[in-house]
Amino acid sequence: xxxxxxxxxxxxxxxxxxxxxxxxxxxxxxxxxxxxxxxxxxxxxxxxxxxxxxxxxxxxxxxxxxxxxxxxxxxxxxxxxxxxxxxxxxxxxxxxxxxxxxxxxxxxxxxxxxxxxxxxxxxxxxxxxxxxxxxxxxxxxxxx
Numbered sequence: 001x002x003x004x005x006x007x008x009x010x011x012x013x014x015x016x017x018x019x020x021x022x023x024x025x026x027x028x029x030x031x032x033x034x035x036x037x038x039x040x041x042x043x044x045x046x047x048x049x050x051x052x053x054x055x056x057x058x059x060x061x062x063x064x065x066x067x068x069x070x071x072x073x074x075x076x077x078x079x080x081x082x083x084x085x086x087x088x089x090x091x092x093x094x095x096x097x098x099x100x101x102x103x104x105x106x107x108x109x110x111x112x113x114x115x116x117x118x119x120x121x122x123x124x125x126x127x128x129x130x131x132x133x134x135x136x137x138x139x140x141x142x143x144x
Contacts, residue, residue: 001053001114008088009047011106023061023111026091030105041075041094044109048089052114056083059113060091066109071097074110081112 007013009029016024028034029047036042052058060079066072075094091110095101103109 001056003053003056003114004051006049007047008049011047014048014112023113025063025108026060026089026110026112028091028103028105028107028109030103033105034103036072036093036095036101036103038095038098038100041092043090044093044103046089046091049086050081050089051086052081052083054083055116055118057081057115057117058089059115060089060110061113063108063111070101071095071099072101078113 005013009027011027011029014024014026026046026048028044030045034042034044050058058081060074060077060081062073062077072093072095075092079092081089089112093103093109
């Protein structure tokens with residue numbers, strides 16, 4: 001899949017860390033470090049702009065290393081970048097730890113995964129087909 005990208009950051013284009021990685025690493029594009037206090041959130045710029053093919057979204061997801069080591073994650077995970085969005089890609093980070101976390105320029109802050117989607121067409125009805133689960137939800141399937 002071809003994705004058009006403008007790189008206004010001072011970092012290389014996002015890339016896959018391994019040949020079988022699903023996500024491309026996104027880096028912070030900062031003039032100065034940002035200190036994220038406990039329970040504070042901020043929008044971190046990447047300096048990247050892109051155009052994707054129709055029927056494709058980009059999902060911005062947390063990096064497991066930041067989450068386990070520092071308690072820093074993507075607040076609206078997964079964040080969706082719509083096909084028609086042309087603004088700068090930003091990442092909403094939150095510090096869920098009890099210690100300040102410093103985001104440095106060039107730091108890998110999130111990963112981006114591309115996914116195909118379909119538009120839904122509503123078909124109004126008065127009944128739905130029956131299933132074994134039925135209306136059970138939120139823990140309905142038990143702990144087995």
